[in-house]
Amino acid sequence: xxxxxxxxxxxxxxxxxxxxxxxxxxxxxxxxxxxxxxxxxxxxxxxxxxxxxxxxxx
Amino acid sequence: xxxxxxxxxxxxxxxxxxxxxxxxxxxxxxxxxxxxxxxxxxxxxxxxxxxxxxxxxxxxxxxxxxxxxxxxxxxxxxxxxxxxxxxxxxxxxxxxxxxxxxxxxxxxxxxxxxxxxxxxxxxxxxxxxxxxxxx
Numbered sequence: 390x391x392x393x394x395x396x397x398x399x400x401x402x403x404x405x406x407x408x409x410x411x412x413x414x415x416x417x418x419x420x421x422x423x424x425x426x427x428x429x430x431x432x433x434x435x436x437x438x439x440x441x442x443x444x445x446x447x
Numbered sequence: 448x449x450x451x452x453x454x455x456x457x458x459x460x461x462x463x464x465x466x467x468x469x470x471x472x473x474x475x476x477x478x479x480x481x482x483x484x485x486x487x488x489x490x491x492x493x494x495x496x497x498x499x500x501x502x503x504x505x506x507x508x509x510x511x512x513x514x515x516x517x518x519x520x521x522x523x524x525x526x527x528x529x530x531x532x533x534x535x536x537x538x539x540x541x542x543x544x545x546x547x548x549x550x551x552x553x554x555x556x557x558x559x560x561x562x563x564x565x566x567x568x569x570x571x572x573x574x575x576x577x578x579x580x581x582x
Contacts, residue, residue: 396514398464411529411549411575413462416522421514422464 391426398422458533459505464519471567472506473532475546477577501577503530503548509558509566516568524556530572531580544579551575 392406392414399406399422406423408414417423459470480497511517533545551572560566 396464398466398514398519409463409529411527413523413526413528416462416519416526416528417464419522420464420518422519 392417392423393426394422395424396420396422456535458531458536460529460531461505461519462523462528462530464514466505466507466516466519469507469510469516470505471508472504474504475532476502476504477546478502499577501548501551501575502571502573503532503551504569504571505530505532507568507570509560509568520553520556520568520570523553525553527552527575528572530575539580539582541581544581547578547580548572548575549578 392408394400394402394404394406396402399417406417408417414423418425457467457470457473458465459467459473478500480500481494482497484493484495485491486493507516507520509516527550530548530551531545533539533543535543537543539545552574553570553572556568556570558566558568
């Protein structure tokens, strides 16, 4: 699971955030200080992409 | 005589969030239980260190804006987190130690408001492991 900084109070916005031991991640998420990265690598989502047929050759 | 004057540049972070610009005071108590170790033959009492029993009290303005004091503290009450208090914004060193409390517990979140005055939140974190980051 990856998190990115969303507030300058935590660091540079957009940077990857790696929490140290003892940090309450849920509180950071609830307060809007970090956002959770949305990574989708499932086959279902891959197959959901529209498929295009090649035009027939004349 | 060596002294430290805290004017405007101390750094206070709670759960890794820098709240220095909302903080007006910090009281750090580094305590260890004092266990009696005196035995027959001793002419004076002796003690050894027991469990650490530390606390940090922080005074904040009660800002309810996004990613400010309330947003930082509201989800921490009843849980443990990390608190760091440092004399200045400079790098950690022997003369600018980061007083770090890891896994310290926030039991209460009192908000004080009154007519014509800025609201305040004074919180006390108890327990946790104390270290002094000097490098």
